[in-house]
Amino acid sequence: MKDSPALAVFLTCDQVPRVLAASAGRGSTWVAAGRGEESGFVPYRPGLCLAREAGPTRHTLKALFFPRAEVLFGYEIVDGVPRLHPACSPDRPAVVFGARPCDARALVLLDPVFEEPPHVDGLWGGRRQAITLVGMGCERPGPACFCPAVGGDPLGEEGLDVLMVPVEGGYVVRPLTERGRAWTEPLELPAARPDQEAAAEATAARARERLGAPPAVDLQAALGRHFEHPLWDRLHERCLGCAACTYLCPTCHCFDVGDEDGRRWRRWDSCMFPTFTLHASGHNPRTGGKERMRQRLMHKFCYYPERRGRPACVGCGRCVEICPANLDLRSVLAQLEGVQA
Amino acid sequence: MNPYLPHLAIIEDVIPETASHDVKTFRVAFAEPEVRAGFRYEPGQFAEVSVIGAGEAPISITSSPTQEGYLEFAVKRAGVMTTAMHHARPGDYLGIRGPYGNHFPYREMEGKNVVFIAGGIGLAPLRSLVTFVLAPANRERYGAVSIIYGARSPGDLVFKWELERWGQRDDLDLEVTVDRGDAAWQGRVGFVPQVLRELAPRPDNTVTVTCGPPVMIKFVLQDLEKLGFTPDQVITTLEMRMKCGIGKCGRCNIGARYVCQDGPVFTYEQLQKMPAEY
Amino acid sequence: MTTNLRETAARLLAEGTVQLVLGWERGTLPLRTTPLFAREPGEAGRLVYDPTCDQNLAGYLGRVKEERVALIARPCEARALVEQVRENRIDRDRVLAIGLPCSGRISRSALASRLTGRVIREGRLAADRLVVAGDDWREEFPWTEVLDPVCRGCRLPDPGIYWAAPEGAVPPEGDRFAEFDRRRSLSPEQRRDEFRQAAERCLACYACRQACPMCSCAECITDRTAPAWLGPAADPSDTMLFHLVRAMHLAGRCVDCGACARACPVGVDLRHLHLALEREGSERFDHCPGLDPASRPLVGGFRPDDREEFIL
Numbered sequence: 001m002k003d004s005p006a007l008a009v010f011l012t013c014d015q016v017p018r019v020l021a022a023s024a025g026r027g028s029t030w031v032a033a034g035r036g037e038e039s040g041f042v043p044y045r046p047g048l049c050l051a052r053e054a055g056p057t058r059h060t061l062k063a064l065f066f067p068r069a070e071v072l073f074g075y076e077i078v079d080g081v082p083r084l085h086p087a088c089s090p091d092r093p094a095v096v097f098g099a100r101p102c103d104a105r106a107l108v109l110l111d112p113v114f115e116e117p118p119h120v121d122g123l124w125g126g127r128r129q130a131i132t133l134v135g136m137g138c139e140r141p142g143p144a145c146f147c148p149a150v151g152g153d154p155l156g157e158e159g160l161d162v163l164m165v166p167v168e169g170g171y172v173v174r175p176l177t178e179r180g181r182a183w184t185e186p187l188e189l190p191a192a193r194p195d196q197e198a199a200a201e202a203t204a205a206r207a208r209e210r211l212g213a214p215p216a217v218d219l220q221a222a223l224g225r226h227f228e229h230p231l232w233d234r235l236h237e238r239c240l241g242c243a244a245c246t247y248l249c250p251t252c253h254c255f256d257v258g259d260e261d262g263r264r265w266r267r268w269d270s271c272m273f274p275t276f277t278l279h280a281s282g283h284n285p286r287t288g289g290k291e292r293m294r295q296r297l298m299h300k301f302c303y304y305p306e307r308r309g310r311p312a313c314v315g316c317g318r319c320v321e322i323c324p325a326n327l328d329l330r331s332v333l334a335q336l337e338g339v340q341a
Numbered sequence: 342m343n344p345y346l347p348h349l350a351i352i353e354d355v356i357p358e359t360a361s362h363d364v365k366t367f368r369v370a371f372a373e374p375e376v377r378a379g380f381r382y383e384p385g386q387f388a389e390v391s392v393i394g395a396g397e398a399p400i401s402i403t404s405s406p407t408q409e410g411y412l413e414f415a416v417k418r419a420g421v422m423t424t425a426m427h428h429a430r431p432g433d434y435l436g437i438r439g440p441y442g443n444h445f446p447y448r449e450m451e452g453k454n455v456v457f458i459a460g461g462i463g464l465a466p467l468r469s470l471v472t473f474v475l476a477p478a479n480r481e482r483y484g485a486v487s488i489i490y491g492a493r494s495p496g497d498l499v500f501k502w503e504l505e506r507w508g509q510r511d512d513l514d515l516e517v518t519v520d521r522g523d524a525a526w527q528g529r530v531g532f533v534p535q536v537l538r539e540l541a542p543r544p545d546n547t548v549t550v551t552c553g554p555p556v557m558i559k560f561v562l563q564d565l566e567k568l569g570f571t572p573d574q575v576i577t578t579l580e581m582r583m584k585c586g587i588g589k590c591g592r593c594n595i596g597a598r599y600v601c602q603d604g605p606v607f608t609y610e611q612l613q614k615m616p617a618e619y
Numbered sequence: 620m621t622t623n624l625r626e627t628a629a630r631l632l633a634e635g636t637v638q639l640v641l642g643w644e645r646g647t648l649p650l651r652t653t654p655l656f657a658r659e660p661g662e663a664g665r666l667v668y669d670p671t672c673d674q675n676l677a678g679y680l681g682r683v684k685e686e687r688v689a690l691i692a693r694p695c696e697a698r699a700l701v702e703q704v705r706e707n708r709i710d711r712d713r714v715l716a717i718g719l720p721c722s723g724r725i726s727r728s729a730l731a732s733r734l735t736g737r738v739i740r741e742g743r744l745a746a747d748r749l750v751v752a753g754d755d756w757r758e759e760f761p762w763t764e765v766l767d768p769v770c771r772g773c774r775l776p777d778p779g780i781y782w783a784a785p786e787g788a789v790p791p792e793g794d795r796f797a798e799f800d801r802r803r804s805l806s807p808e809q810r811r812d813e814f815r816q817a818a819e820r821c822l823a824c825y826a827c828r829q830a831c832p833m834c835s836c837a838e839c840i841t842d843r844t845a846p847a848w849l850g851p852a853a854d855p856s857d858t859m860l861f862h863l864v865r866a867m868h869l870a871g872r873c874v875d876c877g878a879c880a881r882a883c884p885v886g887v888d889l890r891h892l893h894l895a896l897e898r899e900g901s902e903r904f905d906h907c908p909g910l911d912p913a914s915r916p917l918v919g920g921f922r923p924d925d926r927e928e929f930i931l
Contacts, residue, residue, distance in 0.1 A: 073345065256584055326648065
């Protein structure tokens with residue numbers, strides 16, 4: 001997908017509505033919009049209030065590709081004989097504008113989960129195909145953000161087709177892929193001047209400085225060693241056992257499957273719920289809150305990396321922000337890193 | 342591609358297994374001839390079985406690939422879906438997708454003695470391999486074959502018709518035991534691990550394949566170790582709650598291993614390296 | 620106050636009067652606190668107490684194993700404790716409620732609205748002033764401007780529940796039913812639409828239920844599979860059902876601490892469902908949850924003079 005970098009262009013703040021209108025004219029365009037706990041991705045319409053969150057929006061980008069509930073197929077039973085109807089492809093955006101680099105990276109982490117052969121999930125894949133992701137670099141990461149600690153970057157390009165870097169008065173717009181160029185070129189924006197490019201570099205430097213350098217710890221190895229560590233007994237105490245962190249996590253992908261009203265659905269599910277692993281016999285392999293919280297962390301920082309080489313976390317900080325108990329993943333991990341074996 | 346869309350299959354026969362009928366075997370055949378002809382599986386694999394409108398559950402295929410034209414599933418009535426399945430009759434439709442998961446290492450087992458150790462409905466996933474090994478085309482590839490099978494009571498034994506057939510063979514040692522007998526029971530009384538200790542199979546050139554309730558497995562593993570079996574000589578198959586069966590729904594992992602993809606068949610050697618969350 | 624609290628807690632732990640002190644410590648984000656489970660006298664030094672303490676700690680009482688527990692108790696915690704004792708869910712002698720005077724807490728969502736979404740990098744309380752600052756801005760105002768509406772007109776339970784009763788508590792004036800009364804003035808259709816919109820936003824993460832000190836069922840209706848009361852389609856009507864069932868289940872038990880609304884990650888506040896039932900209970904049956912451990916349950920209690928004109 002990625003090839004030789006195209007020339008960056010410059011977009012002024014007041015040109016943004018025109019650009020969005022033009023994009024929406026060419027294909028369904030969704031934008032990061034809204035404030036605080038209601039912010040998320042919605043179809044563009046004129047006058048929409050774009051998100052100005054310091055970090056990512058409250059609702060994730062993943063929800064566009066893996067909605068909270070969706071139909072896997074329809075069925076009807078005629079004279080005792082079932083007839084199955086494959087799910088029709090639901091409304092999908094052609095362009096997403098304003099996604100943060102962490103959210104785009106989360107999609108890249110989820111791609112192999114859904115699309116790894118031999119069991120290719122076309123529901124995910126169908127929406128991922130032919131989408132142009134226009135990302136908004138993070139000028140001022142929020143207090144919950146920690147992307148560098150998990151291999152991300154406030155101006156990261158992974159998974160994006162276009163990266164916009166905020167600078168004084170506008171954005172340096174960098175097409176990153178062929179698809180990104182196809183989105184940018186018709187806008188006929190002027191090339192970014194050297195001083196604007198320099199300003200973009202300064203933005204990146206400031207954002208990186210704010211986030212600090214990643215800790216030099218092999219977290220995967222530490223977690224692997226500490227599965228049975230008594231620290232877990234204390235770490236999980238504050239956890240209420242709700243699914244806020246999983247449902248608003250950009251990389252959590254667990255789901256349940258069930259039949260209702262002539263359709264087979266999949267719906268988000270959470271490893272934080274006791275019923276998640278409960279067998280019909282009554283046996284439950286993960287019996288308590290400790291085991292469940294440990295599973296969630298181990299999956300992200302030990303099991304997923306073992307299979308795919310890097311953690312299933314993009315450091316967006318949503319879980320930090322929304323946890324009713326302020327049980328901060330960052331400090332939990334720091335404590336686990338710190339324990340002596 | 343929609344990997345969640347099942348193929349339709351017709352129930353050909355329903356065989357009540359236990360006295361209380363809480364376990365039944367369903368013999369099914371795919372509705373479409375090309376699916377029937379193209380469905381290939383290995384002993385130890387499972388399928389996602391649907392009662393359309395009631396849901397879906399992962400169920401091990403208890404028939405063997407050597408039995409052509411149909412599949413068999415032995416199902417214990419436990420949750421919503423299996424209860425709905427128990428209401429099904431011959432001629433009714435099921436949805437089936439699969440086969441999923443790994444399989445018993447039957448090629449690596451060639452030339453070796455095989456000891457099957459099963460409890461209750463745990464015989465269901467092993468039966469596929471037993472049938473496969475005993476098939477005329479395969480039997481000579483394996484050494485001595487023995488089966489230790491137990492259940493709580495005579496009424497809880499499954500595949501009694503199969504046990505009778507196996508009992509008549511002279512190329513197979515079958516030991517059936519129950520925890521508690523009844524007036525009519527003439528056979529052994531005792532727990533599976535006790536029988537195992539008594540028979541004391543020798544570990545040389547032998548593989549054991551075991552499946553049953555967790556407490557049985559626990560003692561069987563201990564006893565096998567005492568008999569000199571190394572963890573790589575002990576093969577088991579696990580049951581976990583699953584939804585998708587294809588490694589996406591995130592439900593059936595034990596550590597970094599997904600039971601639906603990396604299992605359900607594991608050696609004890611592999612299990613020892615995994616968290617005890619099963 | 621914080622110094623006294625730390626000293627008292629450390630002493631209780633050192634003397635072995637309790638094995639655990641449940642309180643709050645400073646959180647990891649500006650103006651946030653997090654529960655502290657202090658088991659060593661030294662850990663008591665991390666206790667804090669101010670209007671940013673926003674979780675209801677009484678919800679943890681049923682989860683901890685210690686023989687005796689000291690609970691830092693504002694009126695919210697105390698009312699919940701009264702109900703837990705009344706329902707025999709907690710042995711009263713197991714809990715030392717250290718009452719603290721409370722003049723209300725800060726509502727994070729009210730603060731976010733007042734700051735129109737600007738990011739707080741620093742925040743602190745100086746007496747009754749709240750000082751907040753961001754990248755290129757700083758504001759200072761009385762923290763009561765962002766008071767949690769649940770705190771207005773707070774009720775203090777019977778002092779009998781306290782081991783140490785709070786002194787000098789001045790509950791904020793006002794009416795915690797204000798938003799409820801606004802909704803009451805709407806038409807039934809408007810109210811239904813508002814409820815439905817809230818249900819559409821609800822992710823069914825059950826943070827409200829988990830944060831609630833009175834939601835105590837070992838198995839929630841949402842966990843049932845035979846029958847499954849909530850379907851896999853995540854229809855808003857299912858979400859509405861959950862919230863209605865929860866409200867009915869909390870009838871006469873909800874102590875209106877507002878923990879459910881504060882816990883919600885997407886800003887759904889359905890406190891009014893509980894307030895409707897609270898008002899029914901008080902107007903019809905003179906029932907007030909959370910004040911008297913000897914009171915009879917609203918649902919399940921019967922008096923010959925109960926009004927029952929609604930039956931027939």
